[in-house]
Amino acid sequence: MTVSNTNGMNHSCVPCPGFASKSMDEVVLNLLESIAMQENALSHILCAEGQKMKTAMEMDGLDLCKLLEINDSATNMVHAVANLELALKDKLEFVTNNFCYCTPSEDETGSSC
Numbered sequence: 001m002t003v004s005n006t007n008g009m010n011h012s013c014v015p016c017p018g019f020a021s022k023s024m025d026e027v028v029l030n031l032l033e034s035i036a037m038q039e040n041a042l043s044h045i046l047c048a049e050g051q052k053m054k055t056a057m058e059m060d061g062l063d064l065c066k067l068l069e070i071n072d073s074a075t076n077m078v079h080a081v082a083n084l085e086l087a088l089k090d091k092l093e094f095v096t097n098n099f100c101y102c103t104p105s106e107d108e109t110g111s112s113c
Contacts, residue, residue, distance in 0.1 A: 035088050035092055042081050042084060042085065046078070052070065052074065055076055
């Protein structure tokens with residue numbers, strides 16, 4: 001297959017070796033599943049940070065310096081997770097803005113996406 005870009009140059013499209021052909025539905029589902037799995041992983045990270053804070057609060061002889069150090073660590077992790085959440089939001093917006101989804105009722109009525 002040959003594709004012309006805006007400046008008139010032709011490029012050949014070569015399928016990637018070793019990758020199975022996927023339907024558009026499979027691609028969208030895989031992208032959404034990957035977002036969900038990453039969200040789940042981030043929730044586990046935040047839960048572990050909360051558990052770390054709880055454990056620290058129960059320690060005997062915890063001084064203010066150590067408590068502030070633990071708090072800074074948790075704050076840094078929450079900021080890192082928030083940045084990753086923004087990347088996932090962008091990924092989700094890309095999927096929802098660039099792929100067409102037809103519901104079964106739309107398909108039956110013959111209307112286009």
